[in-house]
Amino acid sequence: MPAVSMTVNGKAVSGDVEARTLLVQFLRENLRLTGTHVGCDTSQCGACVIHVDGIAAKSCTLLALQCEGAKITTIEGLAAADGPLHPMQEAFREHHGLQCGYCTPGMIMSALDIVRRRGNDLDEHTIREQLDGNICRCTGYHNIVKAIAAGAKEMGKGGTTQQAAE
Amino acid sequence: MSATGIGAAVRRKEDFRFITGQGQYTDDVVRPGETRAVFVRSPHAHANIKSIDVSAAKAMPGVIDVLTGAQLATDKIGNLICGWMIHSKDGTPMKMAPHPALAASKVNCVGDAVAVVIAETVGQGKDAAEKVKVEYEVLSAVVDPAKAQAKGAPQIHPDIANNTIYQWHLGDAKATEAAFANAKHVTKLDIVNNRLVPNAMEPRAALAEYDAGTDNLTLWNTSQNPHVARLVIAAFVGMAPEHKLRVIAPDVGGGFGSKIFIYPEEVVCLWAARKLRRPVKWTSDRSEAFLTDAHGRDHITHAELALDGNGKILALRAKTIANLGAYMSTFSSSVPTYLYATLLSGQYDIPQIYCEVDAVYTNTAPVDAYRGAGRPEATFVVERLVEVAARQLNLEPAELRRRNFVKSFPHQTPVIMAYDAGDYNASMKKAMEMADVKGFAKRKREAARHGKLRGLGFSAYIEACGIAPSQAVGSLGAGVGLWESAEVRVNPTGSVEVLTGCHAHGQGHETTFAQLVSERLGIPFDSVSIVHGDTDKVQFGMGTYGSRSGAVGMSAIVKALDKIEAKAKKVAAFMLEAAEGDIEFKDGKFTVAGTDKSAAFGEVALNAYIAHKFTGAELEPGLKETSFYDPTNFTFPAGCHICEIEIDIETGKSEIVNWTAVDDFGTVINPMIVEGQVHGGIAQGVGQALMEGAVYSAEGQLVSGSFMDYTMPRAHDLPSFHVGLTETKAPSNPLGIKGCGEAGAIASPAAVINAITDAIGTEELAMPATANAVWAALQRATPRQAA
Numbered sequence: 001m002p003a004v005s006m007t008v009n010g011k012a013v014s015g016d017v018e019a020r021t022l023l024v025q026f027l028r029e030n031l032r033l034t035g036t037h038v039g040c041d042t043s044q045c046g047a048c049v050i051h052v053d054g055i056a057a058k059s060c061t062l063l064a065l066q067c068e069g070a071k072i073t074t075i076e077g078l079a080a081a082d083g084p085l086h087p088m089q090e091a092f093r094e095h096h097g098l099q100c101g102y103c104t105p106g107m108i109m110s111a112l113d114i115v116r117r118r119g120n121d122l123d124e125h126t127i128r129e130q131l132d133g134n135i136c137r138c139t140g141y142h143n144i145v146k147a148i149a150a151g152a153k154e155m156g157k158g159g160t161t162q163q164a165a166e
Numbered sequence: 167m168s169a170t171g172i173g174a175a176v177r178r179k180e181d182f183r184f185i186t187g188q189g190q191y192t193d194d195v196v197r198p199g200e201t202r203a204v205f206v207r208s209p210h211a212h213a214n215i216k217s218i219d220v221s222a223a224k225a226m227p228g229v230i231d232v233l234t235g236a237q238l239a240t241d242k243i244g245n246l247i248c249g250w251m252i253h254s255k256d257g258t259p260m261k262m263a264p265h266p267a268l269a270a271s272k273v274n275c276v277g278d279a280v281a282v283v284i285a286e287t288v289g290q291g292k293d294a295a296e297k298v299k300v301e302y303e304v305l306s307a308v309v310d311p312a313k314a315q316a317k318g319a320p321q322i323h324p325d326i327a328n329n330t331i332y333q334w335h336l337g338d339a340k341a342t343e344a345a346f347a348n349a350k351h352v353t354k355l356d357i358v359n360n361r362l363v364p365n366a367m368e369p370r371a372a373l374a375e376y377d378a379g380t381d382n383l384t385l386w387n388t389s390q391n392p393h394v395a396r397l398v399i400a401a402f403v404g405m406a407p408e409h410k411l412r413v414i415a416p417d418v419g420g421g422f423g424s425k426i427f428i429y430p431e432e433v434v435c436l437w438a439a440r441k442l443r444r445p446v447k448w449t450s451d452r453s454e455a456f457l458t459d460a461h462g463r464d465h466i467t468h469a470e471l472a473l474d475g476n477g478k479i480l481a482l483r484a485k486t487i488a489n490l491g492a493y494m495s496t497f498s499s500s501v502p503t504y505l506y507a508t509l510l511s512g513q514y515d516i517p518q519i520y521c522e523v524d525a526v527y528t529n530t531a532p533v534d535a536y537r538g539a540g541r542p543e544a545t546f547v548v549e550r551l552v553e554v555a556a557r558q559l560n561l562e563p564a565e566l567r568r569r570n571f572v573k574s575f576p577h578q579t580p581v582i583m584a585y586d587a588g589d590y591n592a593s594m595k596k597a598m599e600m601a602d603v604k605g606f607a608k609r610k611r612e613a614a615r616h617g618k619l620r621g622l623g624f625s626a627y628i629e630a631c632g633i634a635p636s637q638a639v640g641s642l643g644a645g646v647g648l649w650e651s652a653e654v655r656v657n658p659t660g661s662v663e664v665l666t667g668c669h670a671h672g673q674g675h676e677t678t679f680a681q682l683v684s685e686r687l688g689i690p691f692d693s694v695s696i697v698h699g700d701t702d703k704v705q706f707g708m709g710t711y712g713s714r715s716g717a718v719g720m721s722a723i724v725k726a727l728d729k730i731e732a733k734a735k736k737v738a739a740f741m742l743e744a745a746e747g748d749i750e751f752k753d754g755k756f757t758v759a760g761t762d763k764s765a766a767f768g769e770v771a772l773n774a775y776i777a778h779k780f781t782g783a784e785l786e787p788g789l790k791e792t793s794f795y796d797p798t799n800f801t802f803p804a805g806c807h808i809c810e811i812e813i814d815i816e817t818g819k820s821e822i823v824n825w826t827a828v829d830d831f832g833t834v835i836n837p838m839i840v841e842g843q844v845h846g847g848i849a850q851g852v853g854q855a856l857m858e859g860a861v862y863s864a865e866g867q868l869v870s871g872s873f874m875d876y877t878m879p880r881a882h883d884l885p886s887f888h889v890g891l892t893e894t895k896a897p898s899n900p901l902g903i904k905g906c907g908e909a910g911a912i913a914s915p916a917a918v919i920n921a922i923t924d925a926i927g928t929e930e931l932a933m934p935a936t937a938n939a940v941w942a943a944l945q946r947a948t949p950r951q952a953a
Contacts (some may be wrong), residue, residue, distance in 0.1 A: 018289060034194035035187015037419075039367045040452035044873035047367060075187035089185040093177055096838050098671030099846065101184030102367040102419030108185065124886065130879035135873065137367050137420050138672045140849030140910075141881040143842060 006070050008033070009077025017064045026064035027074060035075040035105045039135065046134030047077045049106040049113075050074045056113030058133070075105035078112075087158065088112055091151030092144075099138035110134050111148040120156030122149050169890060171685035172901075175838035178677040180670070188721055189417045192371035192386045197445035200373070201230055203435055203661040204291030206281040206298045207447070207457065208273035211309070211529035211866020213302035215271055218281060223297040228290030232298060233434070234281045235270030243267065243437050244404040246428055248494035248814045249645035252503050252525075254334045256547055260332040263323035263527065265493040267403075267437075272411025273302070274492035275455030275529050276866055284442060288449075307529035307866035311489035312466050314526040322492065322527045331490060331525040332499070336581055337483075337509040342520035345481035348471035359931045361464035361489070361860040362853075363876055364536050366671075366944040368419020369450035370459065374439035382410050383440060383828055387432050389415040389699075390669050391709020392424045394646065396588040396701050398428045398496070399462045405436050415699040418671035422850070423535040424459045425671065426711050427496040431458075434679040456871040461860055462536020464489040465502060465543050465572050471551040477561050479570045481518035484547055484867035488533075495534035499525065504582075504642050505630075511579035512548035513628050513804055514570040515591040519580045531699035534743055535711065537850055537911040537952050541629040542757045549625045549916035551731045554929050564594060564603070565919070567626050582642075583630055585802050587894040593828045594626055597806040600888055601826035602716060606810070620815040620823075620924025631905035632717030633802035634897070649796035650714065651707045653721035654683070654730050656789040658775040660768030664726075668719035669699050673843070673907065675715060678835045682901075688754020689767055705792060713905030716835065717801045721899040725793035732783010733789060740764050742780040799898035803905050805829035807848070809917035818941025820856060820922060825887045827913065832896040832904035840906045841889050847910020848887055853879040854911075855918035858918050877934075 005014035017032045027033045036059055038047060039047035048059040051073040063160045078086040078121070088111050089095065098104040114122065114130045137146060170176050183189050220232040246265040253259055271277050281298050285291035306320045313319055314329040322329050346352060364390075373386040383406050389395045393415040418425060421632040431448050433852040439446040450458070469484040488502030507521035538545075556566035571590040578584050606622050613620040633639075636647030662683055668675060680694035697703055710719070731751055737747040738756035748759045757764040765773075770789075773779055779788035810824040827844055834840050835929075857877035861869045870876040895902030915933060922940060923931050928947045932939065 020289060026187070028194075032196075033187070033190070034191075037191075037368070037371070037401075038193075038449075038451075040873050042452065042872045042874050044878075045367065075185075079186065085185065092185050093181040096842050098184055099674070099842060100367065100420040101180070101189050101417065104184050105187050121882060128884075135367065135878050135880060137365055137422070137850070137878070138846045139842060139889065140845035140847075140879075140918040141884055142845040142886050145881060145886065150728065 002065060004064050004066050004068055006072055008072045009074060019065060021064045022060055023062040023064050023067055024059035027059060033074050033076050037102055037105060039103065044135065046110055047103050047106040049109040049134065051109060056110055075108060087154035088151035091147040091154060095143050095147035095150055097139065097144045097147030103134060103136045107134050107136065107144055111151060114148065115155055120152045122152045136156045168685060170681055170691035172680065172681055172835050174678055174836065176691065176836055177679065178674050178680055180674065180676045190416045191368055191419055192373060192388050193414065193449045195373055195386050197375050200445040200447055201284050201286060201828045202291050202533065203438060203446050203448040204283045204285065204288060204295045205279040205431065206295045206300065206661040207282065208276060208278040209653065210273060210279055210302055210304050211276050211306040211307035212322065213273050214305065215269065215273065215280060216301040216303050220281060220298040222299065223294040226290065226294035226297055228286040229294045230296065230380055230444065231283045231428065232281055232283050232374045233438060235268035237264055238266060238268045239270055240439065243404055243433065246430060247398065247402045248496060248499050249398070250497055250500040251643040251645065252334055252499045255335045256330045259553065260499055261326045262494050263326055267433040275531055277454070277531060278492070278867060279430055282438065284438050284446060300668065309528050309530050309862040309866050311464065311528055312392055314528050315524065319897065322369055322529060326527065329527040331494065331527060333524050335505050335522045336902065337520035338518060338580065340521045340789045342481045342483050342518040344933065345518045346470070346472045346483070348473040349480050351473045351559060353471045353551055353558055355469050355550055355554060355930060357467040357469060357547060357550060358932050359463045359465040359467065359546055360854060362462040362536055362858050363425035363456055363860050364422045364459055364462060365878060366420030366422055366424060369452060369455045370425065370429065370431070370805055371449040372435040373445060373447040374435035375445040376440040376443060379442060382412065383436055384412045384414065385432060385436055386414045386416060388418050388425050389413065390396055390421040390671060390711055392669065392701055393667060395432065395708050396429055396818065399433060399436065401936065403433050411765045412549060412702045415669055421671045422537040423462065423711055426709065427460050427534055453872060455903065456868060456876065457531060460495045460532045460534035461491065462533065463543060464533050467547055469547045471555050473555060475721045477569050478567050479514055479516050480517050480550065483520045484510060486521065486523045488523055489528050491528060491530045491532035493532050495532035498532060500644070501535050501540045505626050506544050509541050509544035509630060510548060510581055510630065511583070513572060513626050514571050515577070517580065519577050521859040532860055533895040537847065538908040541908065542851065542915060545625065545627040545912050546916045549627065550919065553624065559632060563624050564598060567594065567624070583800065586799055586897050588802060588804050588830060589792055589894050590626060590804055590891060592892045593804065593830055594806040595826040596890055596892060597808050597826050600828065600890055601810065601824060603806040603808070613812055619815060619925040621811050621921040622811045623917045623920025624922065625913045626733045626806045627913040628802055628804040629798040629908060629912050631713035631803055632797050632899065633712035633714045634800055635797050646688055646708065647796065648708055649794050650718040650722045650725045651705050651792065651794045652719070653705055653790065653792040654723065654726040656730060656771045658772050660689060660771040662687065662689065663695045663697055664705045664723055665697045666719055666723065667704060667709065668715040669710045672838070673710065673715060674839045678839060679720060679723060681835055682723055683727065687767055713803065713907040716903040717896060717899050717905050718795060718797055720901055721797065722795035725795050726791045729791035729793065730789060733791065734774065736785055737774045738765050738770045740785065741770065741773050797898055801832065801896040801898060802906040803829065803831050803909050805909060805913065807913040807917045809921040811918065811921040813922065813926060813940060815944065817937050818944060819937040820935065820940060824886045825885055827887060828892060829888040829906065830892045830895060830904065831903040831911050834891065843906045844889050844910045845887050847908060848914045849879050849884055850911045851914025852884060852918055855915040855933050855935060857934050857936060863928055
């Protein structure tokens with residue numbers, strides 16, 4: 001089996017994988033980073049969104065081998081274990097932007113990418129349009145939209161659109 | 167109100183693990199030596215299995231074994247069952263066909279499992295599954311419930327004529343007919359309640375492990391009710407005795423009904439784990455979920471409403487064909503009967519109601535409860551009829567509703583239910599104010615100037631929740647009681663664990679249940695833990711569905727807390743050297759009436775355990791109490807939703823421009839969580855009304871079998887919602903809670919369709935009202951607009 005090496009949440013990792021191994025499988029099964037979820041098999045739901053070199057990607061749509069040498073950030077890498085939550089994580093809690101929690105990691109990772117692309121002052125229409133690649137079945141999106149707007153604003157107070165604490 | 171007590175918008179305890187990626191869902195659990203199950207599924211909707219050859223598959227790399235239905239039968243693993251008996255109007259029992267976990271001789275829907283590959287990895291399992299050779303004799307299929315009973319229709323189960331499961335009825339046929347004969351006006355509608363795929367975001371999963379040393383089986387699964395799963399798998403499937411089977415439902419990523427049921431894959435994983443002495447995990451992919459999760463709705467109904475000359479409703483009658491799919495799922499029989507016809511009185515005083523329901527088999531996935539379960543179907547019938555009747559009679563829809571609302575309580579409907587509390591006009595009035603109904607005409611004119619059609623649609627829904635009084639449901643055919651249990655364990659340091667038979671899969675019980683306990687015992691919110699979802703930890707309980715966890719589950723906690731308080735008072739009496747009758751408990755402190763003597767809750771807890779102040783003859787040590795609470799009535803959440811919609815004449819595309827929901831849920835424990843439940847429910851109902859639909863081809867292929875074909879509501883399909891509350895307490899439970907989990911999904915489809923039909927001026931419009939469907943309806947209604 002071919003070997004693959006990458007940096008995940010600031011740590012160098014490597015492993016032997018079948019060529020067909022998806023990045024999400026490598027994260028979940030090899031690295032046991034189970035915060036990244038699989039909600040579909042057609043790249044539609046966004047539960048598996050992570051960041052590859054700072055840009056959001058669906059980890060069900062990448063082969064692990066494609067990510068050789070890449071810098072990956074997953075939901076587990078947003079806040080240091082003993083540090084404060086990332087403002088976007090905190091905003092999801094504060095605004096009840098999650099119920100069952102399954103889509104949440106992907107939602108948060110996508111939200112950060114919206115901030116990266118569209119800045120800290122996000123209106124409702126922009127957030128709704130930009131969330132096209134993420135499906136939630138619980139919340140009706142109402143509170144997710146509020147959480148992203150608030151989280152983006154809070155990130156702006158820190159003077160940044162960057163995402164990971166690392 | 168304290169910052170964490172009843173009524174406070176406390177932020178959720180469970181969120182930290184979810185927003186940091188530390189939730190523990192079934193697929194996240196890994197057991198040493200774990201193998202993976204991959205199912206071989208029928209590509210045909212209806213076929214005889216002529217032969218299965220597993221030899222090539224068994225020789226594939228990483229394959230441990232390939233098991234078939236024949237082996238399942240040899241091992242005497244029993245069939246899956248439907249646990250609610252319905253009798254036809256002629257008195258005969260419903261016709262439940264055998265449902266083996268792996269089909270041995272015949273498949274009855276696409277996705278029916280015929281074999282399972284157990285392999286070291288999923289990839290190896292999938293490779294091997296492709297090598298299983300199944301020879302089928304393909305039969306013609308029937309997927310349309312309207313055609314299932316026809317002469318010459320393919321017979322799905324050998325001894326069940328006309329594919330008919332039951333022909334059931336409720337109400338007084340003769341009296342209803344007489345009322346119709348005297349009516350001044352009759353409104354008639356033909357309604358299809360479209361078939362839906364629940365699509366909880368976490369696909370179903372099962373992980374089974376066998377401990378040969380103890381002969382114990384453990385199942386981790388995506389269940390809304392782990393005890394019921396254990397009961398069915400033990401008592402009916404016969405997998406293992408109940409005490410040798412542990413079911414753990416850890417974090418569960420949404421259910422909406424679809425994870426109530428006992429599914430073949432759970433049975434097969436348990437069986438294979440014991441047979442092969444290795445843990446076996448199966449995780450559904452979304453394509454499998456579309457084919458095998460129990461679907462929802464799928465009714466065809468003809469309904470009629472009789473009115474007198476003053477817009478007073480005299481009677482309602484409905485004839486429904488309910489599609490239950492290829493097999494009867496766990497509670498499927500109850501959905502189109504006692505969860506449906508019993509709600510056909512809506513919020514109205516209707517003297518006579520008669521409903522007939524034929525349930526049929528088709529070559530499609532099984533159909534069972536999906537958020538609302540029967541009540542959305544009933545609400546859609548009632549609220550569409552009322553709206554259309556108002557338009558035909560030239561009455562304001564609100565006025566026709568007002569004239570017919572039930573205004574005094576208790577109110578006995580002709581269809582079993584006894585409404586105990588409500589103020590339907592209050593909810594509608596508040597909703598009309600919030601929605602600025604008065605300003606609608608002006609907004610409609612403005613929209614017209616921009617080439618848009620605007621419509622306003624009401625839905626004044628009612629539902630029966632707090633499921634359910636055991637004796638009542640027993641008399642209606644339920645195989646189980648529907649009480650709920652709670653155990654309150656006070657630790658020596660005064661912290662508390664509550665073991666609940668309910669199960670949370672998004673509802674936030676760890677928060678709301680802790681709010682109740684914190685307020686009642688006067689202890690910090692953070693000193694309370696809620697334990698659920700593990701049959702080894704928690705006493706038998708019935709799980710979570712039917713908006714029951716507040717009304718029934720929390721009532722059980724209240725009853726257990728009553729016992730805790732009574733016992734703690736005895737302990738405090740010894741500690742404070744006072745008579746038990748003089749002990750008072752308030753704000754976490756026990757005091758002796760008329761003195762300054764007191765003891766904090768934590769001190770009393772410690773004394774209960776060290777037992778230094780009393781002898782064993784006087785009082786048992788410890789502070790732990792259990793309650794099994796059986797409700798005395800259903801609860802009746804009700805409210806009014808108003809949808810304002812704008813339609814693009816050129817494309818038929820609908821945009822919801824305003825949504826107002828005013829609901830009466832009785833007591834609200836956490837308004838933040840309740841509003842979230844309403845939002846999510848509306849989204850699912852809007853999904854049903856505008857975009858979702860499980861479509862089978864005539865051959866029985868699920869055409870809408872992925873998120874690329876089945877339209878799930880996305881953020882840009884929905885507006886922000888305006889949510890308000892009114893409150894009448896539920897008199898049947900100690901907290902006055904009615905329940906909020908399903909209201910949005912029950913109310914919203916009728917509001918959407920009433921709004922669209924108002925905008926485009928038609929009476930009937932099938933769901934989902936896609937842009938294409940609305941455009942076509944527009945052309946029929948106003949052909950002059952065709953470009």
